Amino acid sequence: MFPMGSVVAFLTLEVVVTTPLSHPLAHIPPRESFNWPSASTVVVGHRGLGMNLANKKLQLGENTIASFAQALKMGVAFVEFDAQVSKDGRVLLYHDSLMNETGFPVQLNDLTEAQFLALKPSHGVSADPQLGYPSPNWRRSASVGSIPAMAQAPSARETQSRAKIPWKGNFLGCIQEPFTTLKIALETLPMNLGFNVEIKYPLPDEVEMESLKTIECNKFVDAIIETVLQYGKDRHIIFSSFNAEAARMTKLKQSRYPVLFLTMGGKHETMDPRLNSVLAAARFAKFNNLDGIVSDATSILQDLSLIEQAKEIMGPGKLVVTYGGLNCVPGNAKKLERAGLNGIIVDAVRQVLEELRS
Numbered sequence: 001m002f003p004m005g006s007v008v009a010f011l012t013l014e015v016v017v018t019t020p021l022s023h024p025l026a027h028i029p030p031r032e033s034f035n036w037p038s039a040s041t042v043v044v045g046h047r048g049l050g051m052n053l054a055n056k057k058l059q060l061g062e063n064t065i066a067s068f069a070q071a072l073k074m075g076v077a078f079v080e081f082d083a084q085v086s087k088d089g090r091v092l093l094y095h096d097s098l099m100n101e102t103g104f105p106v107q108l109n110d111l112t113e114a115q116f117l118a119l120k121p122s123h124g125v126s127a128d129p130q131l132g133y134p135s136p137n138w139r140r141s142a143s144v145g146s147i148p149a150m151a152q153a154p155s156a157r158e159t160q161s162r163a164k165i166p167w168k169g170n171f172l173g174c175i176q177e178p179f180t181t182l183k184i185a186l187e188t189l190p191m192n193l194g195f196n197v198e199i200k201y202p203l204p205d206e207v208e209m210e211s212l213k214t215i216e217c218n219k220f221v222d223a224i225i226e227t228v229l230q231y232g233k234d235r236h237i238i239f240s241s242f243n244a245e246a247a248r249m250t251k252l253k254q255s256r257y258p259v260l261f262l263t264m265g266g267k268h269e270t271m272d273p274r275l276n277s278v279l280a281a282a283r284f285a286k287f288n289n290l291d292g293i294v295s296d297a298t299s300i301l302q303d304l305s306l307i308e309q310a311k312e313i314m315g316p317g318k319l320v321v322t323y324g325g326l327n328c329v330p331g332n333a334k335k336l337e338r339a340g341l342n343g344i345i346v347d348a349v350r351q352v353l354e355e356l357r358s
Contacts, residue, residue, distance in 0.1 A: 045071030050347030052169035061170030064177035078194035091182035120178035186231035194236035258291035292319030
């Protein structure tokens with residue numbers, strides 16, 4: 001027994017308010033919806049032709065127009081990319097919340113769209129000299145004056161980080177391409193290329209670990225949806241997010257495009273239990289009328305019956321898609337297809353396409 005009046009626990013409750021989106025197309029279906037084949041798996045290019053790796057030579061910069069176009073040329077139906085929101089409410093395509101193009105970590109939401117695009121490298125190869133790749137001079141169109149004040153006067157944490165700047169995609173060792181935006185991608189790329197737009201609203205773990213400042217979630221999600229509604233036309237588009245509230249908001253705010261919930265499937269433990277289990281993610285998707293889940297492939301390859309179990313939980317017509325390095329291990333894509341997987345997000349685009357066509 002606890003003494004009278006003693007504190008035995010603390011309970012924290014969070015309330016998330018979803019504000020409505022006023023757009024004439026938000027709840028009008030497109031003229032033609034993408035029909036997911038029942039007997040085959042749709043190949044999705046991860047960040048275009050594949051995510052960039054620090055130890056891989058001459059890879060095309062990820063999340064760029066050139067990478068998306070090359071993936072389409074190889075035969076993918078969709079490309080997946082990461083959507084962030086700038087200081088002035090524009091949608092930027094970049095994977096991380098922090099970027100290093102200024103020489104030290106700067107949050108994307110501290111940059112305007114113009115500042116982000118001005119930080120793009122010139123076309124060509126650039127590399128870390130320690131890796132032995134050619135490294136011509138970069139052409140920068142951004143002056144010091146165009147960088148936000150916080151970037152010109154870094155904090156002590158940021159100053160300490162300069163000595164160990166983490167490697168990023170479309171950076172050292174890549175065939176670097178200009179940074180781009182969602183609007184540019186929607187207006188530039190052929191209409192027969194579908195888009196999987198990942199809404200990169202940070203998770204609580206990421207906010208805490210990287211000391212991030214966040215844009216209010218409704219504003220973040222609205223900026224992305226409104227850009228898609230304005231410029232998407234009849235392109236096949238799917239939204240997805242690891243952030244459960246962002247996924248739920250996206251579904252409530254519009255019904256024109258499908259929304260999938262991303263889960264790590266137990267590969268990495270997080271503060272959110274919905275990210276730690278394929279079936280927990282499926283239950284969340286069903287409860288919120290989402291259109292399916294996207295899971296890391298690790299746990300599903302260990303138990304292929306999870307695909308059908310997740311579909312049974314979610315109901316008819318719902319999708320199960322996988323991502324992760326194991327998708328590209330020879331033989332795994334075919335194994336997943338036989339188990340009923342709807343879509344597979346891959347880095348080795350050519351290899352997986354050939355495997356599934358054989």
